[in-house]
Amino acid sequence: MRHVEVKKGIYWVGAIDWNVRNFHGYSTHRGTTYNSYLVVDKKIALIDTVKSHFFDEMISRISKVIDPSKIDYIICNHLEIDHSGSLPRLMNVAKNAKIITSLNGEKFLKAHFGANEEWDIKAVKSGDILQLGEKSLVFIHTPMVHWPDSMVSYLQDDKILFSNDAFGQHLASYERFEDEIPLDVVLEEAAKYYANIVMPYGNNVQKAIEALSGLNVEIIAPSHGVIWRSHIERIISEYKKWSSNITEDKAAIVYDSMWGSTEKIAYALFKAFDKRNIPVKVFDLKTNDISDIMTYILTAKYICVGSSTLNNNMLPAVAAFLQYMKGLSPKNRKALAFGSYGWGGQSVTQLEEVLKSCGFEVLESIRVQFVPSESTIEEITEKVYQSIGNKG
Numbered sequence: 369m370r371h372v373e374v375k376k377g378i379y380w381v382g383a384i385d386w387n388v389r390n391f392h393g394y395s396t397h398r399g400t401t402y403n404s405y406l407v408v409d410k411k412i413a414l415i416d417t418v419k420s421h422f423f424d425e426m427i428s429r430i431s432k433v434i435d436p437s438k439i440d441y442i443i444c445n446h447l448e449i450d451h452s453g454s455l456p457r458l459m460n461v462a463k464n465a466k467i468i469t470s471l472n473g474e475k476f477l478k479a480h481f482g483a484n485e486e487w488d489i490k491a492v493k494s495g496d497i498l499q500l501g502e503k504s505l506v507f508i509h510t511p512m513v514h515w516p517d518s519m520v521s522y523l524q525d526d527k528i529l530f531s532n533d534a535f536g537q538h539l540a541s542y543e544r545f546e547d548e549i550p551l552d553v554v555l556e557e558a559a560k561y562y563a564n565i566v567m568p569y570g571n572n573v574q575k576a577i578e579a580l581s582g583l584n585v586e587i588i589a590p591s592h593g594v595i596w597r598s599h600i601e602r603i604i605s606e607y608k609k610w611s612s613n614i615t616e617d618k619a620a621i622v623y624d625s626m627w628g629s630t631e632k633i634a635y636a637l638f639k640a641f642d643k644r645n646i647p648v649k650v651f652d653l654k655t656n657d658i659s660d661i662m663t664y665i666l667t668a669k670y671i672c673v674g675s676s677t678l679n680n681n682m683l684p685a686v687a688a689f690l691q692y693m694k695g696l697s698p699k700n701r702k703a704l705a706f707g708s709y710g711w712g713g714q715s716v717t718q719l720e721e722v723l724k725s726c727g728f729e730v731l732e733s734i735r736v737q738f739v740p741s742e743s744t745i746e747e748i749t750e751k752v753y754q755s756i757g758n759k760g
């Protein structure tokens with residue numbers, strides 16, 4: 369398998385997962401990669417490994433450059449098993465390698481793989497330096513970008529930031545650099561990755577960007593997707609925007625409906641946004657994946673959520689969506705609950721409660737008993753048109 373030289377003495381030796389379409393619930397329409405990087409100097413360091421069943425692919429790439437048994441250090445920037453899963457097999461090959469990780473990383477390693485007496489683990493503090501020869505790595509802790517153990521490694525002189533999950537994308541490609549494939553594809557996947565993985569940790573992202581601001585970075589080498597070398601400022605500015613919850617004047621209308629009545633209300637809402645020239649997208653939860661919806665919501669100012677009432681409750685697909693969105697915790701949004709009902713009509717109140725608990729400004733809800741008539745549809749459009757017109 370072909371390895372790729374990132375810079376002299378630094379190689380991508382990861383694995384390409386062409387066919388994964390579900391990554392712990394996140395839809396990966398374009399597959400993904402697990403990126404490992406080999407730094408060859410007097411000492412040899414491998415930065416992160418790959419998911420366990422891609423071990424052979426990684427080893428075959430490493431073997432093209434060096435004898436894997438000669439690896440001196442394995443840097444574990446983040447313990448999640450898509451990056452550390454190959455560690456047990458690799459430690460059987462690179463028997464003398466020392467594992468370098470953060471303080472939390474050491475605890476997590478033991479909790480994942482058991483306290484293995486034979487593993488030589490060294491926990492590093494933020495700012496610690498590892499000399500490899502001419503080249504040296506600096507470790508910077510970036511807790512909660514994505515887990516408490518997360519850290520990044522910076523290769524001084526070569527000016528490469530091994531950013532682990534930050535700036536990553538689930539994107540399988542033969543090409544290894546972002547300027548070799550259409551930028552809109554990379555940015556779309558980077559946004560989806562941020563929305564579904566990184567969004568809850570916006571404050572930590574800002575702290576991490578602050579901590580990294582003193583570094584001169586020419587290459588960002590994340591642990592998923594392609595390597596950034598031509599659009600570094602662009603991706604950092606997107607991360608600054610996303611982590612600040614800066615939204616655009618656009619709306620998401622997300623709903624489920626048994627017999628089409630709540631769907632009719634959804635389209636009445638659509639007309640209201642359309643009349644205000646506010647870009648709007650409609651997402652039926654029967655056919656849309658919640659992780660795709662979150663990519664759109666990442667920058668949407670308005671979030672409208674609809675459900676009819678089923679056995680005194682909102683529909684299960686809507687409950688699942690709300691639970692997922694609440695966990696990802698988008699901020700500074702305006703929300704609106706809507707739905708059709710038959711008698712008790714509890715769903716809309718439940719929607720309102722969840723949307724309030726997300727910290728959103730909740731606009732006046734729309735409830736319709738059974739099937740909305742043409743005139744009711746027009747009234748809803750007018751009412752929502754007025755309420756979104758009250759800027760603030």
Ligand SMILES: Cc1cc2nc3c(=O)[nH]c(=O)nc-3n(C[C@H](O)[C@H](O)[C@H](O)COP(=O)(O)O)c2cc1C
Pocket residue numbers: 624625626627628629630631675676677678679680681708709710711712713714737738739
């Ligand atoms: C299986 C079933 C259970 C229902 N349970 C309730 C209920 O508990 N409370 C209520 O107000 N309406 C209930 N309804 C009525 C629906 O909410 C009503 O028909 C509504 O118009 C359906 O809107 P939809 O077409 O958008 O799904 C129920 C309907 C069905 C089919």
